[in-house]
Amino acid sequence: MWSGRHVVVGVSGGIACYKSCYLVRRLVEAGARVDVVLTRNAAEFVRPITFEALSGRPVLSSLWEPGGALAHVRLGQEPDLLIIAPATANLLARVAHGMADDFLTAVLLARTIPALLAPAMNDAMYAASATQANIALLRDRGYAVVGPEIGPLAEGPSDHPGRMSEPDAILRHGLRILRARGPLAGKRVLITAGSTRESIDPVRVISNRSSGKMGFRLAEAAWLRGAEVVLVSGPSSEVSGPEISRRPVESVADLKREVAAQLPTADVLIMAAAPADFTVVAPEATKRPRQGGPITLVLEATEDVLASTRDLRKPGAFIVGFALETGDANAKARAKLERKGLDLIVANDALEPGAGFEVDTNHVTILDRSGIVGTFEGTKSEVAEGILDVVEARLGH
């Protein structure tokens, strides 16, 4: 996704400079062309030769070096993205006040391209009202900001923000700036994922094999497209990024409650969860002892989450369902789409190798009322991108 992109990494003089080496390395490995710009103080922490070796390109730091004439204007306008990491308190102050007294601040004053700041400093320096006012001003002027995080600082442990976001988080935010250009940007997307659990007794549950992988990949892909994502997830070992608002649920009743709470503000709902179809009529209050002979569990159908929350949908909301079937998946999915008033349904067959539950790959068919819209096969991340391409194409109309 970084391949062919031109990125300027501006580095100012904070202790987190050492992490910027890794940031540059990751960008280059991912196929980006990277120009590194150092402040004079940053070069006190990490020598330019390190960044030159990592980026494979000359490092820029002075307005007065040969070859640098007007490079500050070019670098503020021609690349795809500027990332400033770390952004020191001093750099933020200089940029907020329109100063252009070195190469990096001149690039930033001349900038017409998107820019992402990763502030990093002592927690008291960050909390200082001058720094807070500078960051607010810079946000107002169109800068994106990632972090800082709460975590250990070079000077010791801290319970307050100041530590620079990790390079991987900075890269995810950078990618989002580049990718959030379609109809999902700024939309509120509600995604459900994973299985549910229905209690038999305080120890045992009825569940299913859904891992949540498809829903989590959809949540990440939607966030990268600029959406604000709420992920309602049953028990799952999958990990979601900190920017995704995660609502853990257990039973179908919990899932319904959470979907009902979120649905009125959702522009898009993607129901990738696999809620249980049956629940136990009278779960026992204490652990049922082992006993010989057959035992009987009395089950009843769970509430249909999509049908029972239908009236709560925001007018014009776009609704995508999933149908995991065993055989004849497309026909069953079409019937479900009509029955539940969906805009699209994603059908897959649990019996097909490399698709469905507990695997990292999937093979899906997307249908609307008039029939098959497309088929996608690959990793669940690739399939998530395919599904969101269709959603964005529909939202764009």
Ligand SMILES: Cc1cc2nc3c(=O)[nH]c(=O)nc-3n(C[C@H](O)[C@H](O)[C@H](O)COP(=O)(O)O)c2cc1C
């Ligand atoms: C060891 C050391 C670590 C520093 N770490 C930071 C830091 O993490 N964040 C920050 O804002 N300033 C930090 N400073 C102070 C900056 O280096 C100083 O404000 C400098 O003027 C920044 O210049 P620049 O923004 O032009 O790069 C540190 C200074 C020293 C000596």
